[in-house]
Amino acid sequence: MRALLVVNPNATTTTERGRDILVRALRSQVKLDVAYTQRRGHAADLAREAARDGMDLVVTLGGDGTVNEAVNGLMTFDSGPAAQRAQDRPALAVVPGGSTNVFARALGLPSDWAEGTGAILEALRDRRERIIGLGRADDRYFTFCAGLGIDAEVVRRVDQARHKGSTSTPWLYFRAIMAQFIATNRRVPLLTLDLPGETAQTGLTWMLVQNTAPWTYIGERPVDPNPRASFDTGLDVLGLRELQVGSTTRAVAQILSNRREAKGKQVLRLHDLAGFTLTAARPIAFQVDGEYIGECDKLDFASVAGALRVVC
Template sequence: MRALLVVNPKATTTSERVRDVLVRALRSEFDLAVERTRRRGHATTLAREAAAGGVDVVCTLGGDGTINEVVNGLMTGAPVETRPALAVVPGGSTNVFARALGLPKGWAEGASVILEALHAGRIRTIGLGRADDRYFTFCAGLGLDASVVRRVEQARLRGRTSTPALYMRSAVSQYFTAIDRRHPAISLEQPGEATEAELSTVIIQNTAPWTFIGDRAINPNPGASFDLGLDVLALRRLRVPSTTRTVTQLLSRHSEPHGSQVIRLHDVSEFSLVAERPQAFQLDGDYLGEREKVRFTSVPGALRVIC
């Protein structure tokens, strides 16, 4: 069985020794090639070439951004059964996708589970989300959510380490200083439904949870699933009292977001977000610039995953 290991050498929680150990373990099971990413988008090219070359499994060692790039490279026009399966070894700071699949958050335990799954023939087919022409595995966002991701990425470029505290500080800073909370600019348009206008931020989930703060899962839409359509959480006006209440609900283990400023949609097949002015946009925790319109669709049965 042929496999490609795509390694992000800047992965947060791995080292050269870790990579060597993983390569030796995988070579005991595969005819393995190893490639290191050199720039943004490189993992997409590597995965696309692997799919064209008849590789059976593409394995990633990196974070959610590396996984997203590989998934987009695997999504060729070929039937899902003939495309390489994906195996994910957690190597980032949060590893939302791997943990949503039920994998351990540590690289060693995750690699062990993958090898066991290969011996047992455990392959799961999951659905993906698509934003315009790009696929995502677990989440997308337009507005405040994405502006926080942008600020964290800027901090990381200055040498900061990605931590829950950094995300929390960035969220507070963006909320009070960087967004227009008085004039919501986003509308949600869904075929056959009335338009939801004057939205400040929109979070889209392809699975649950949306993210993690340390070991705590954050679950705006706990019914979201790889086996269903997309789930949506949208907030209208970001007034301090209502926003504080929503954040408290998000952090609670016993309450789901609700209230007059909250919109939630479950198992949606397609919709569009249209903004009056450019809004920050993210997919799977990677900032992708600003957009004024994005069309979202659910893509069922799109990807085979070893887990």
């Protein structure tokens, strides 16, 4: 089996010594090439080339951003019919190396990179893999979530802080959430959701789209606003119509408690959607898998069933 290991050298929880151990371990199982990312988007280019070269497996060592780029590279290496079949592209294996590692943990892998490596090696020996669905927003694929509005603005704030030298921690995200909530004009509805053949949902200020559960983690604790979301179903949606202090505080408390689903007049919930369109009254922040993408005023979402083989 030929494999490419895509390493993010800035991965939060790994060291050079740890990466050397991983390389030696993988080379005991596969014929391995190693490539280090050098810029944003590089992991996508490396995975795309691996698919074009006929590699059997792409392994990522990094966080959810590295995984997302690699997935997009694998999904776009060929525009022909083969691009629609998971069997015709390399499988993906994920060694967790970021601060949160939502995708790896959603697959049932350990959050620690060393334990995750052991799980991947065992799965390779046993030839154990599964086929999962992905989400797509226009031409960008995502593995576990996409968001428009306040959560994307939070991701942008965190990215800006990290570029200035801050470490990605739950406390950094909490500070960003508080700062963004204060800065947001909470009474201006921005988003409209259009489902084929149904009445449009209007007046939405925030929209979270999940391809699986959980949405994220706070340390070891999963945050599950759409607990029925799954790699094996369509997309799940949670939207808020207004960001007023009282109602939003209740909804957020319900989401974080994981004891019950957020409910109320301001809450929109939809399950197992094949596709829909989101439009905004003005350009609004957009993120996929915890990575800030930019601003947009319209996105077409789709669930892509049976899209990708993963070793887990």
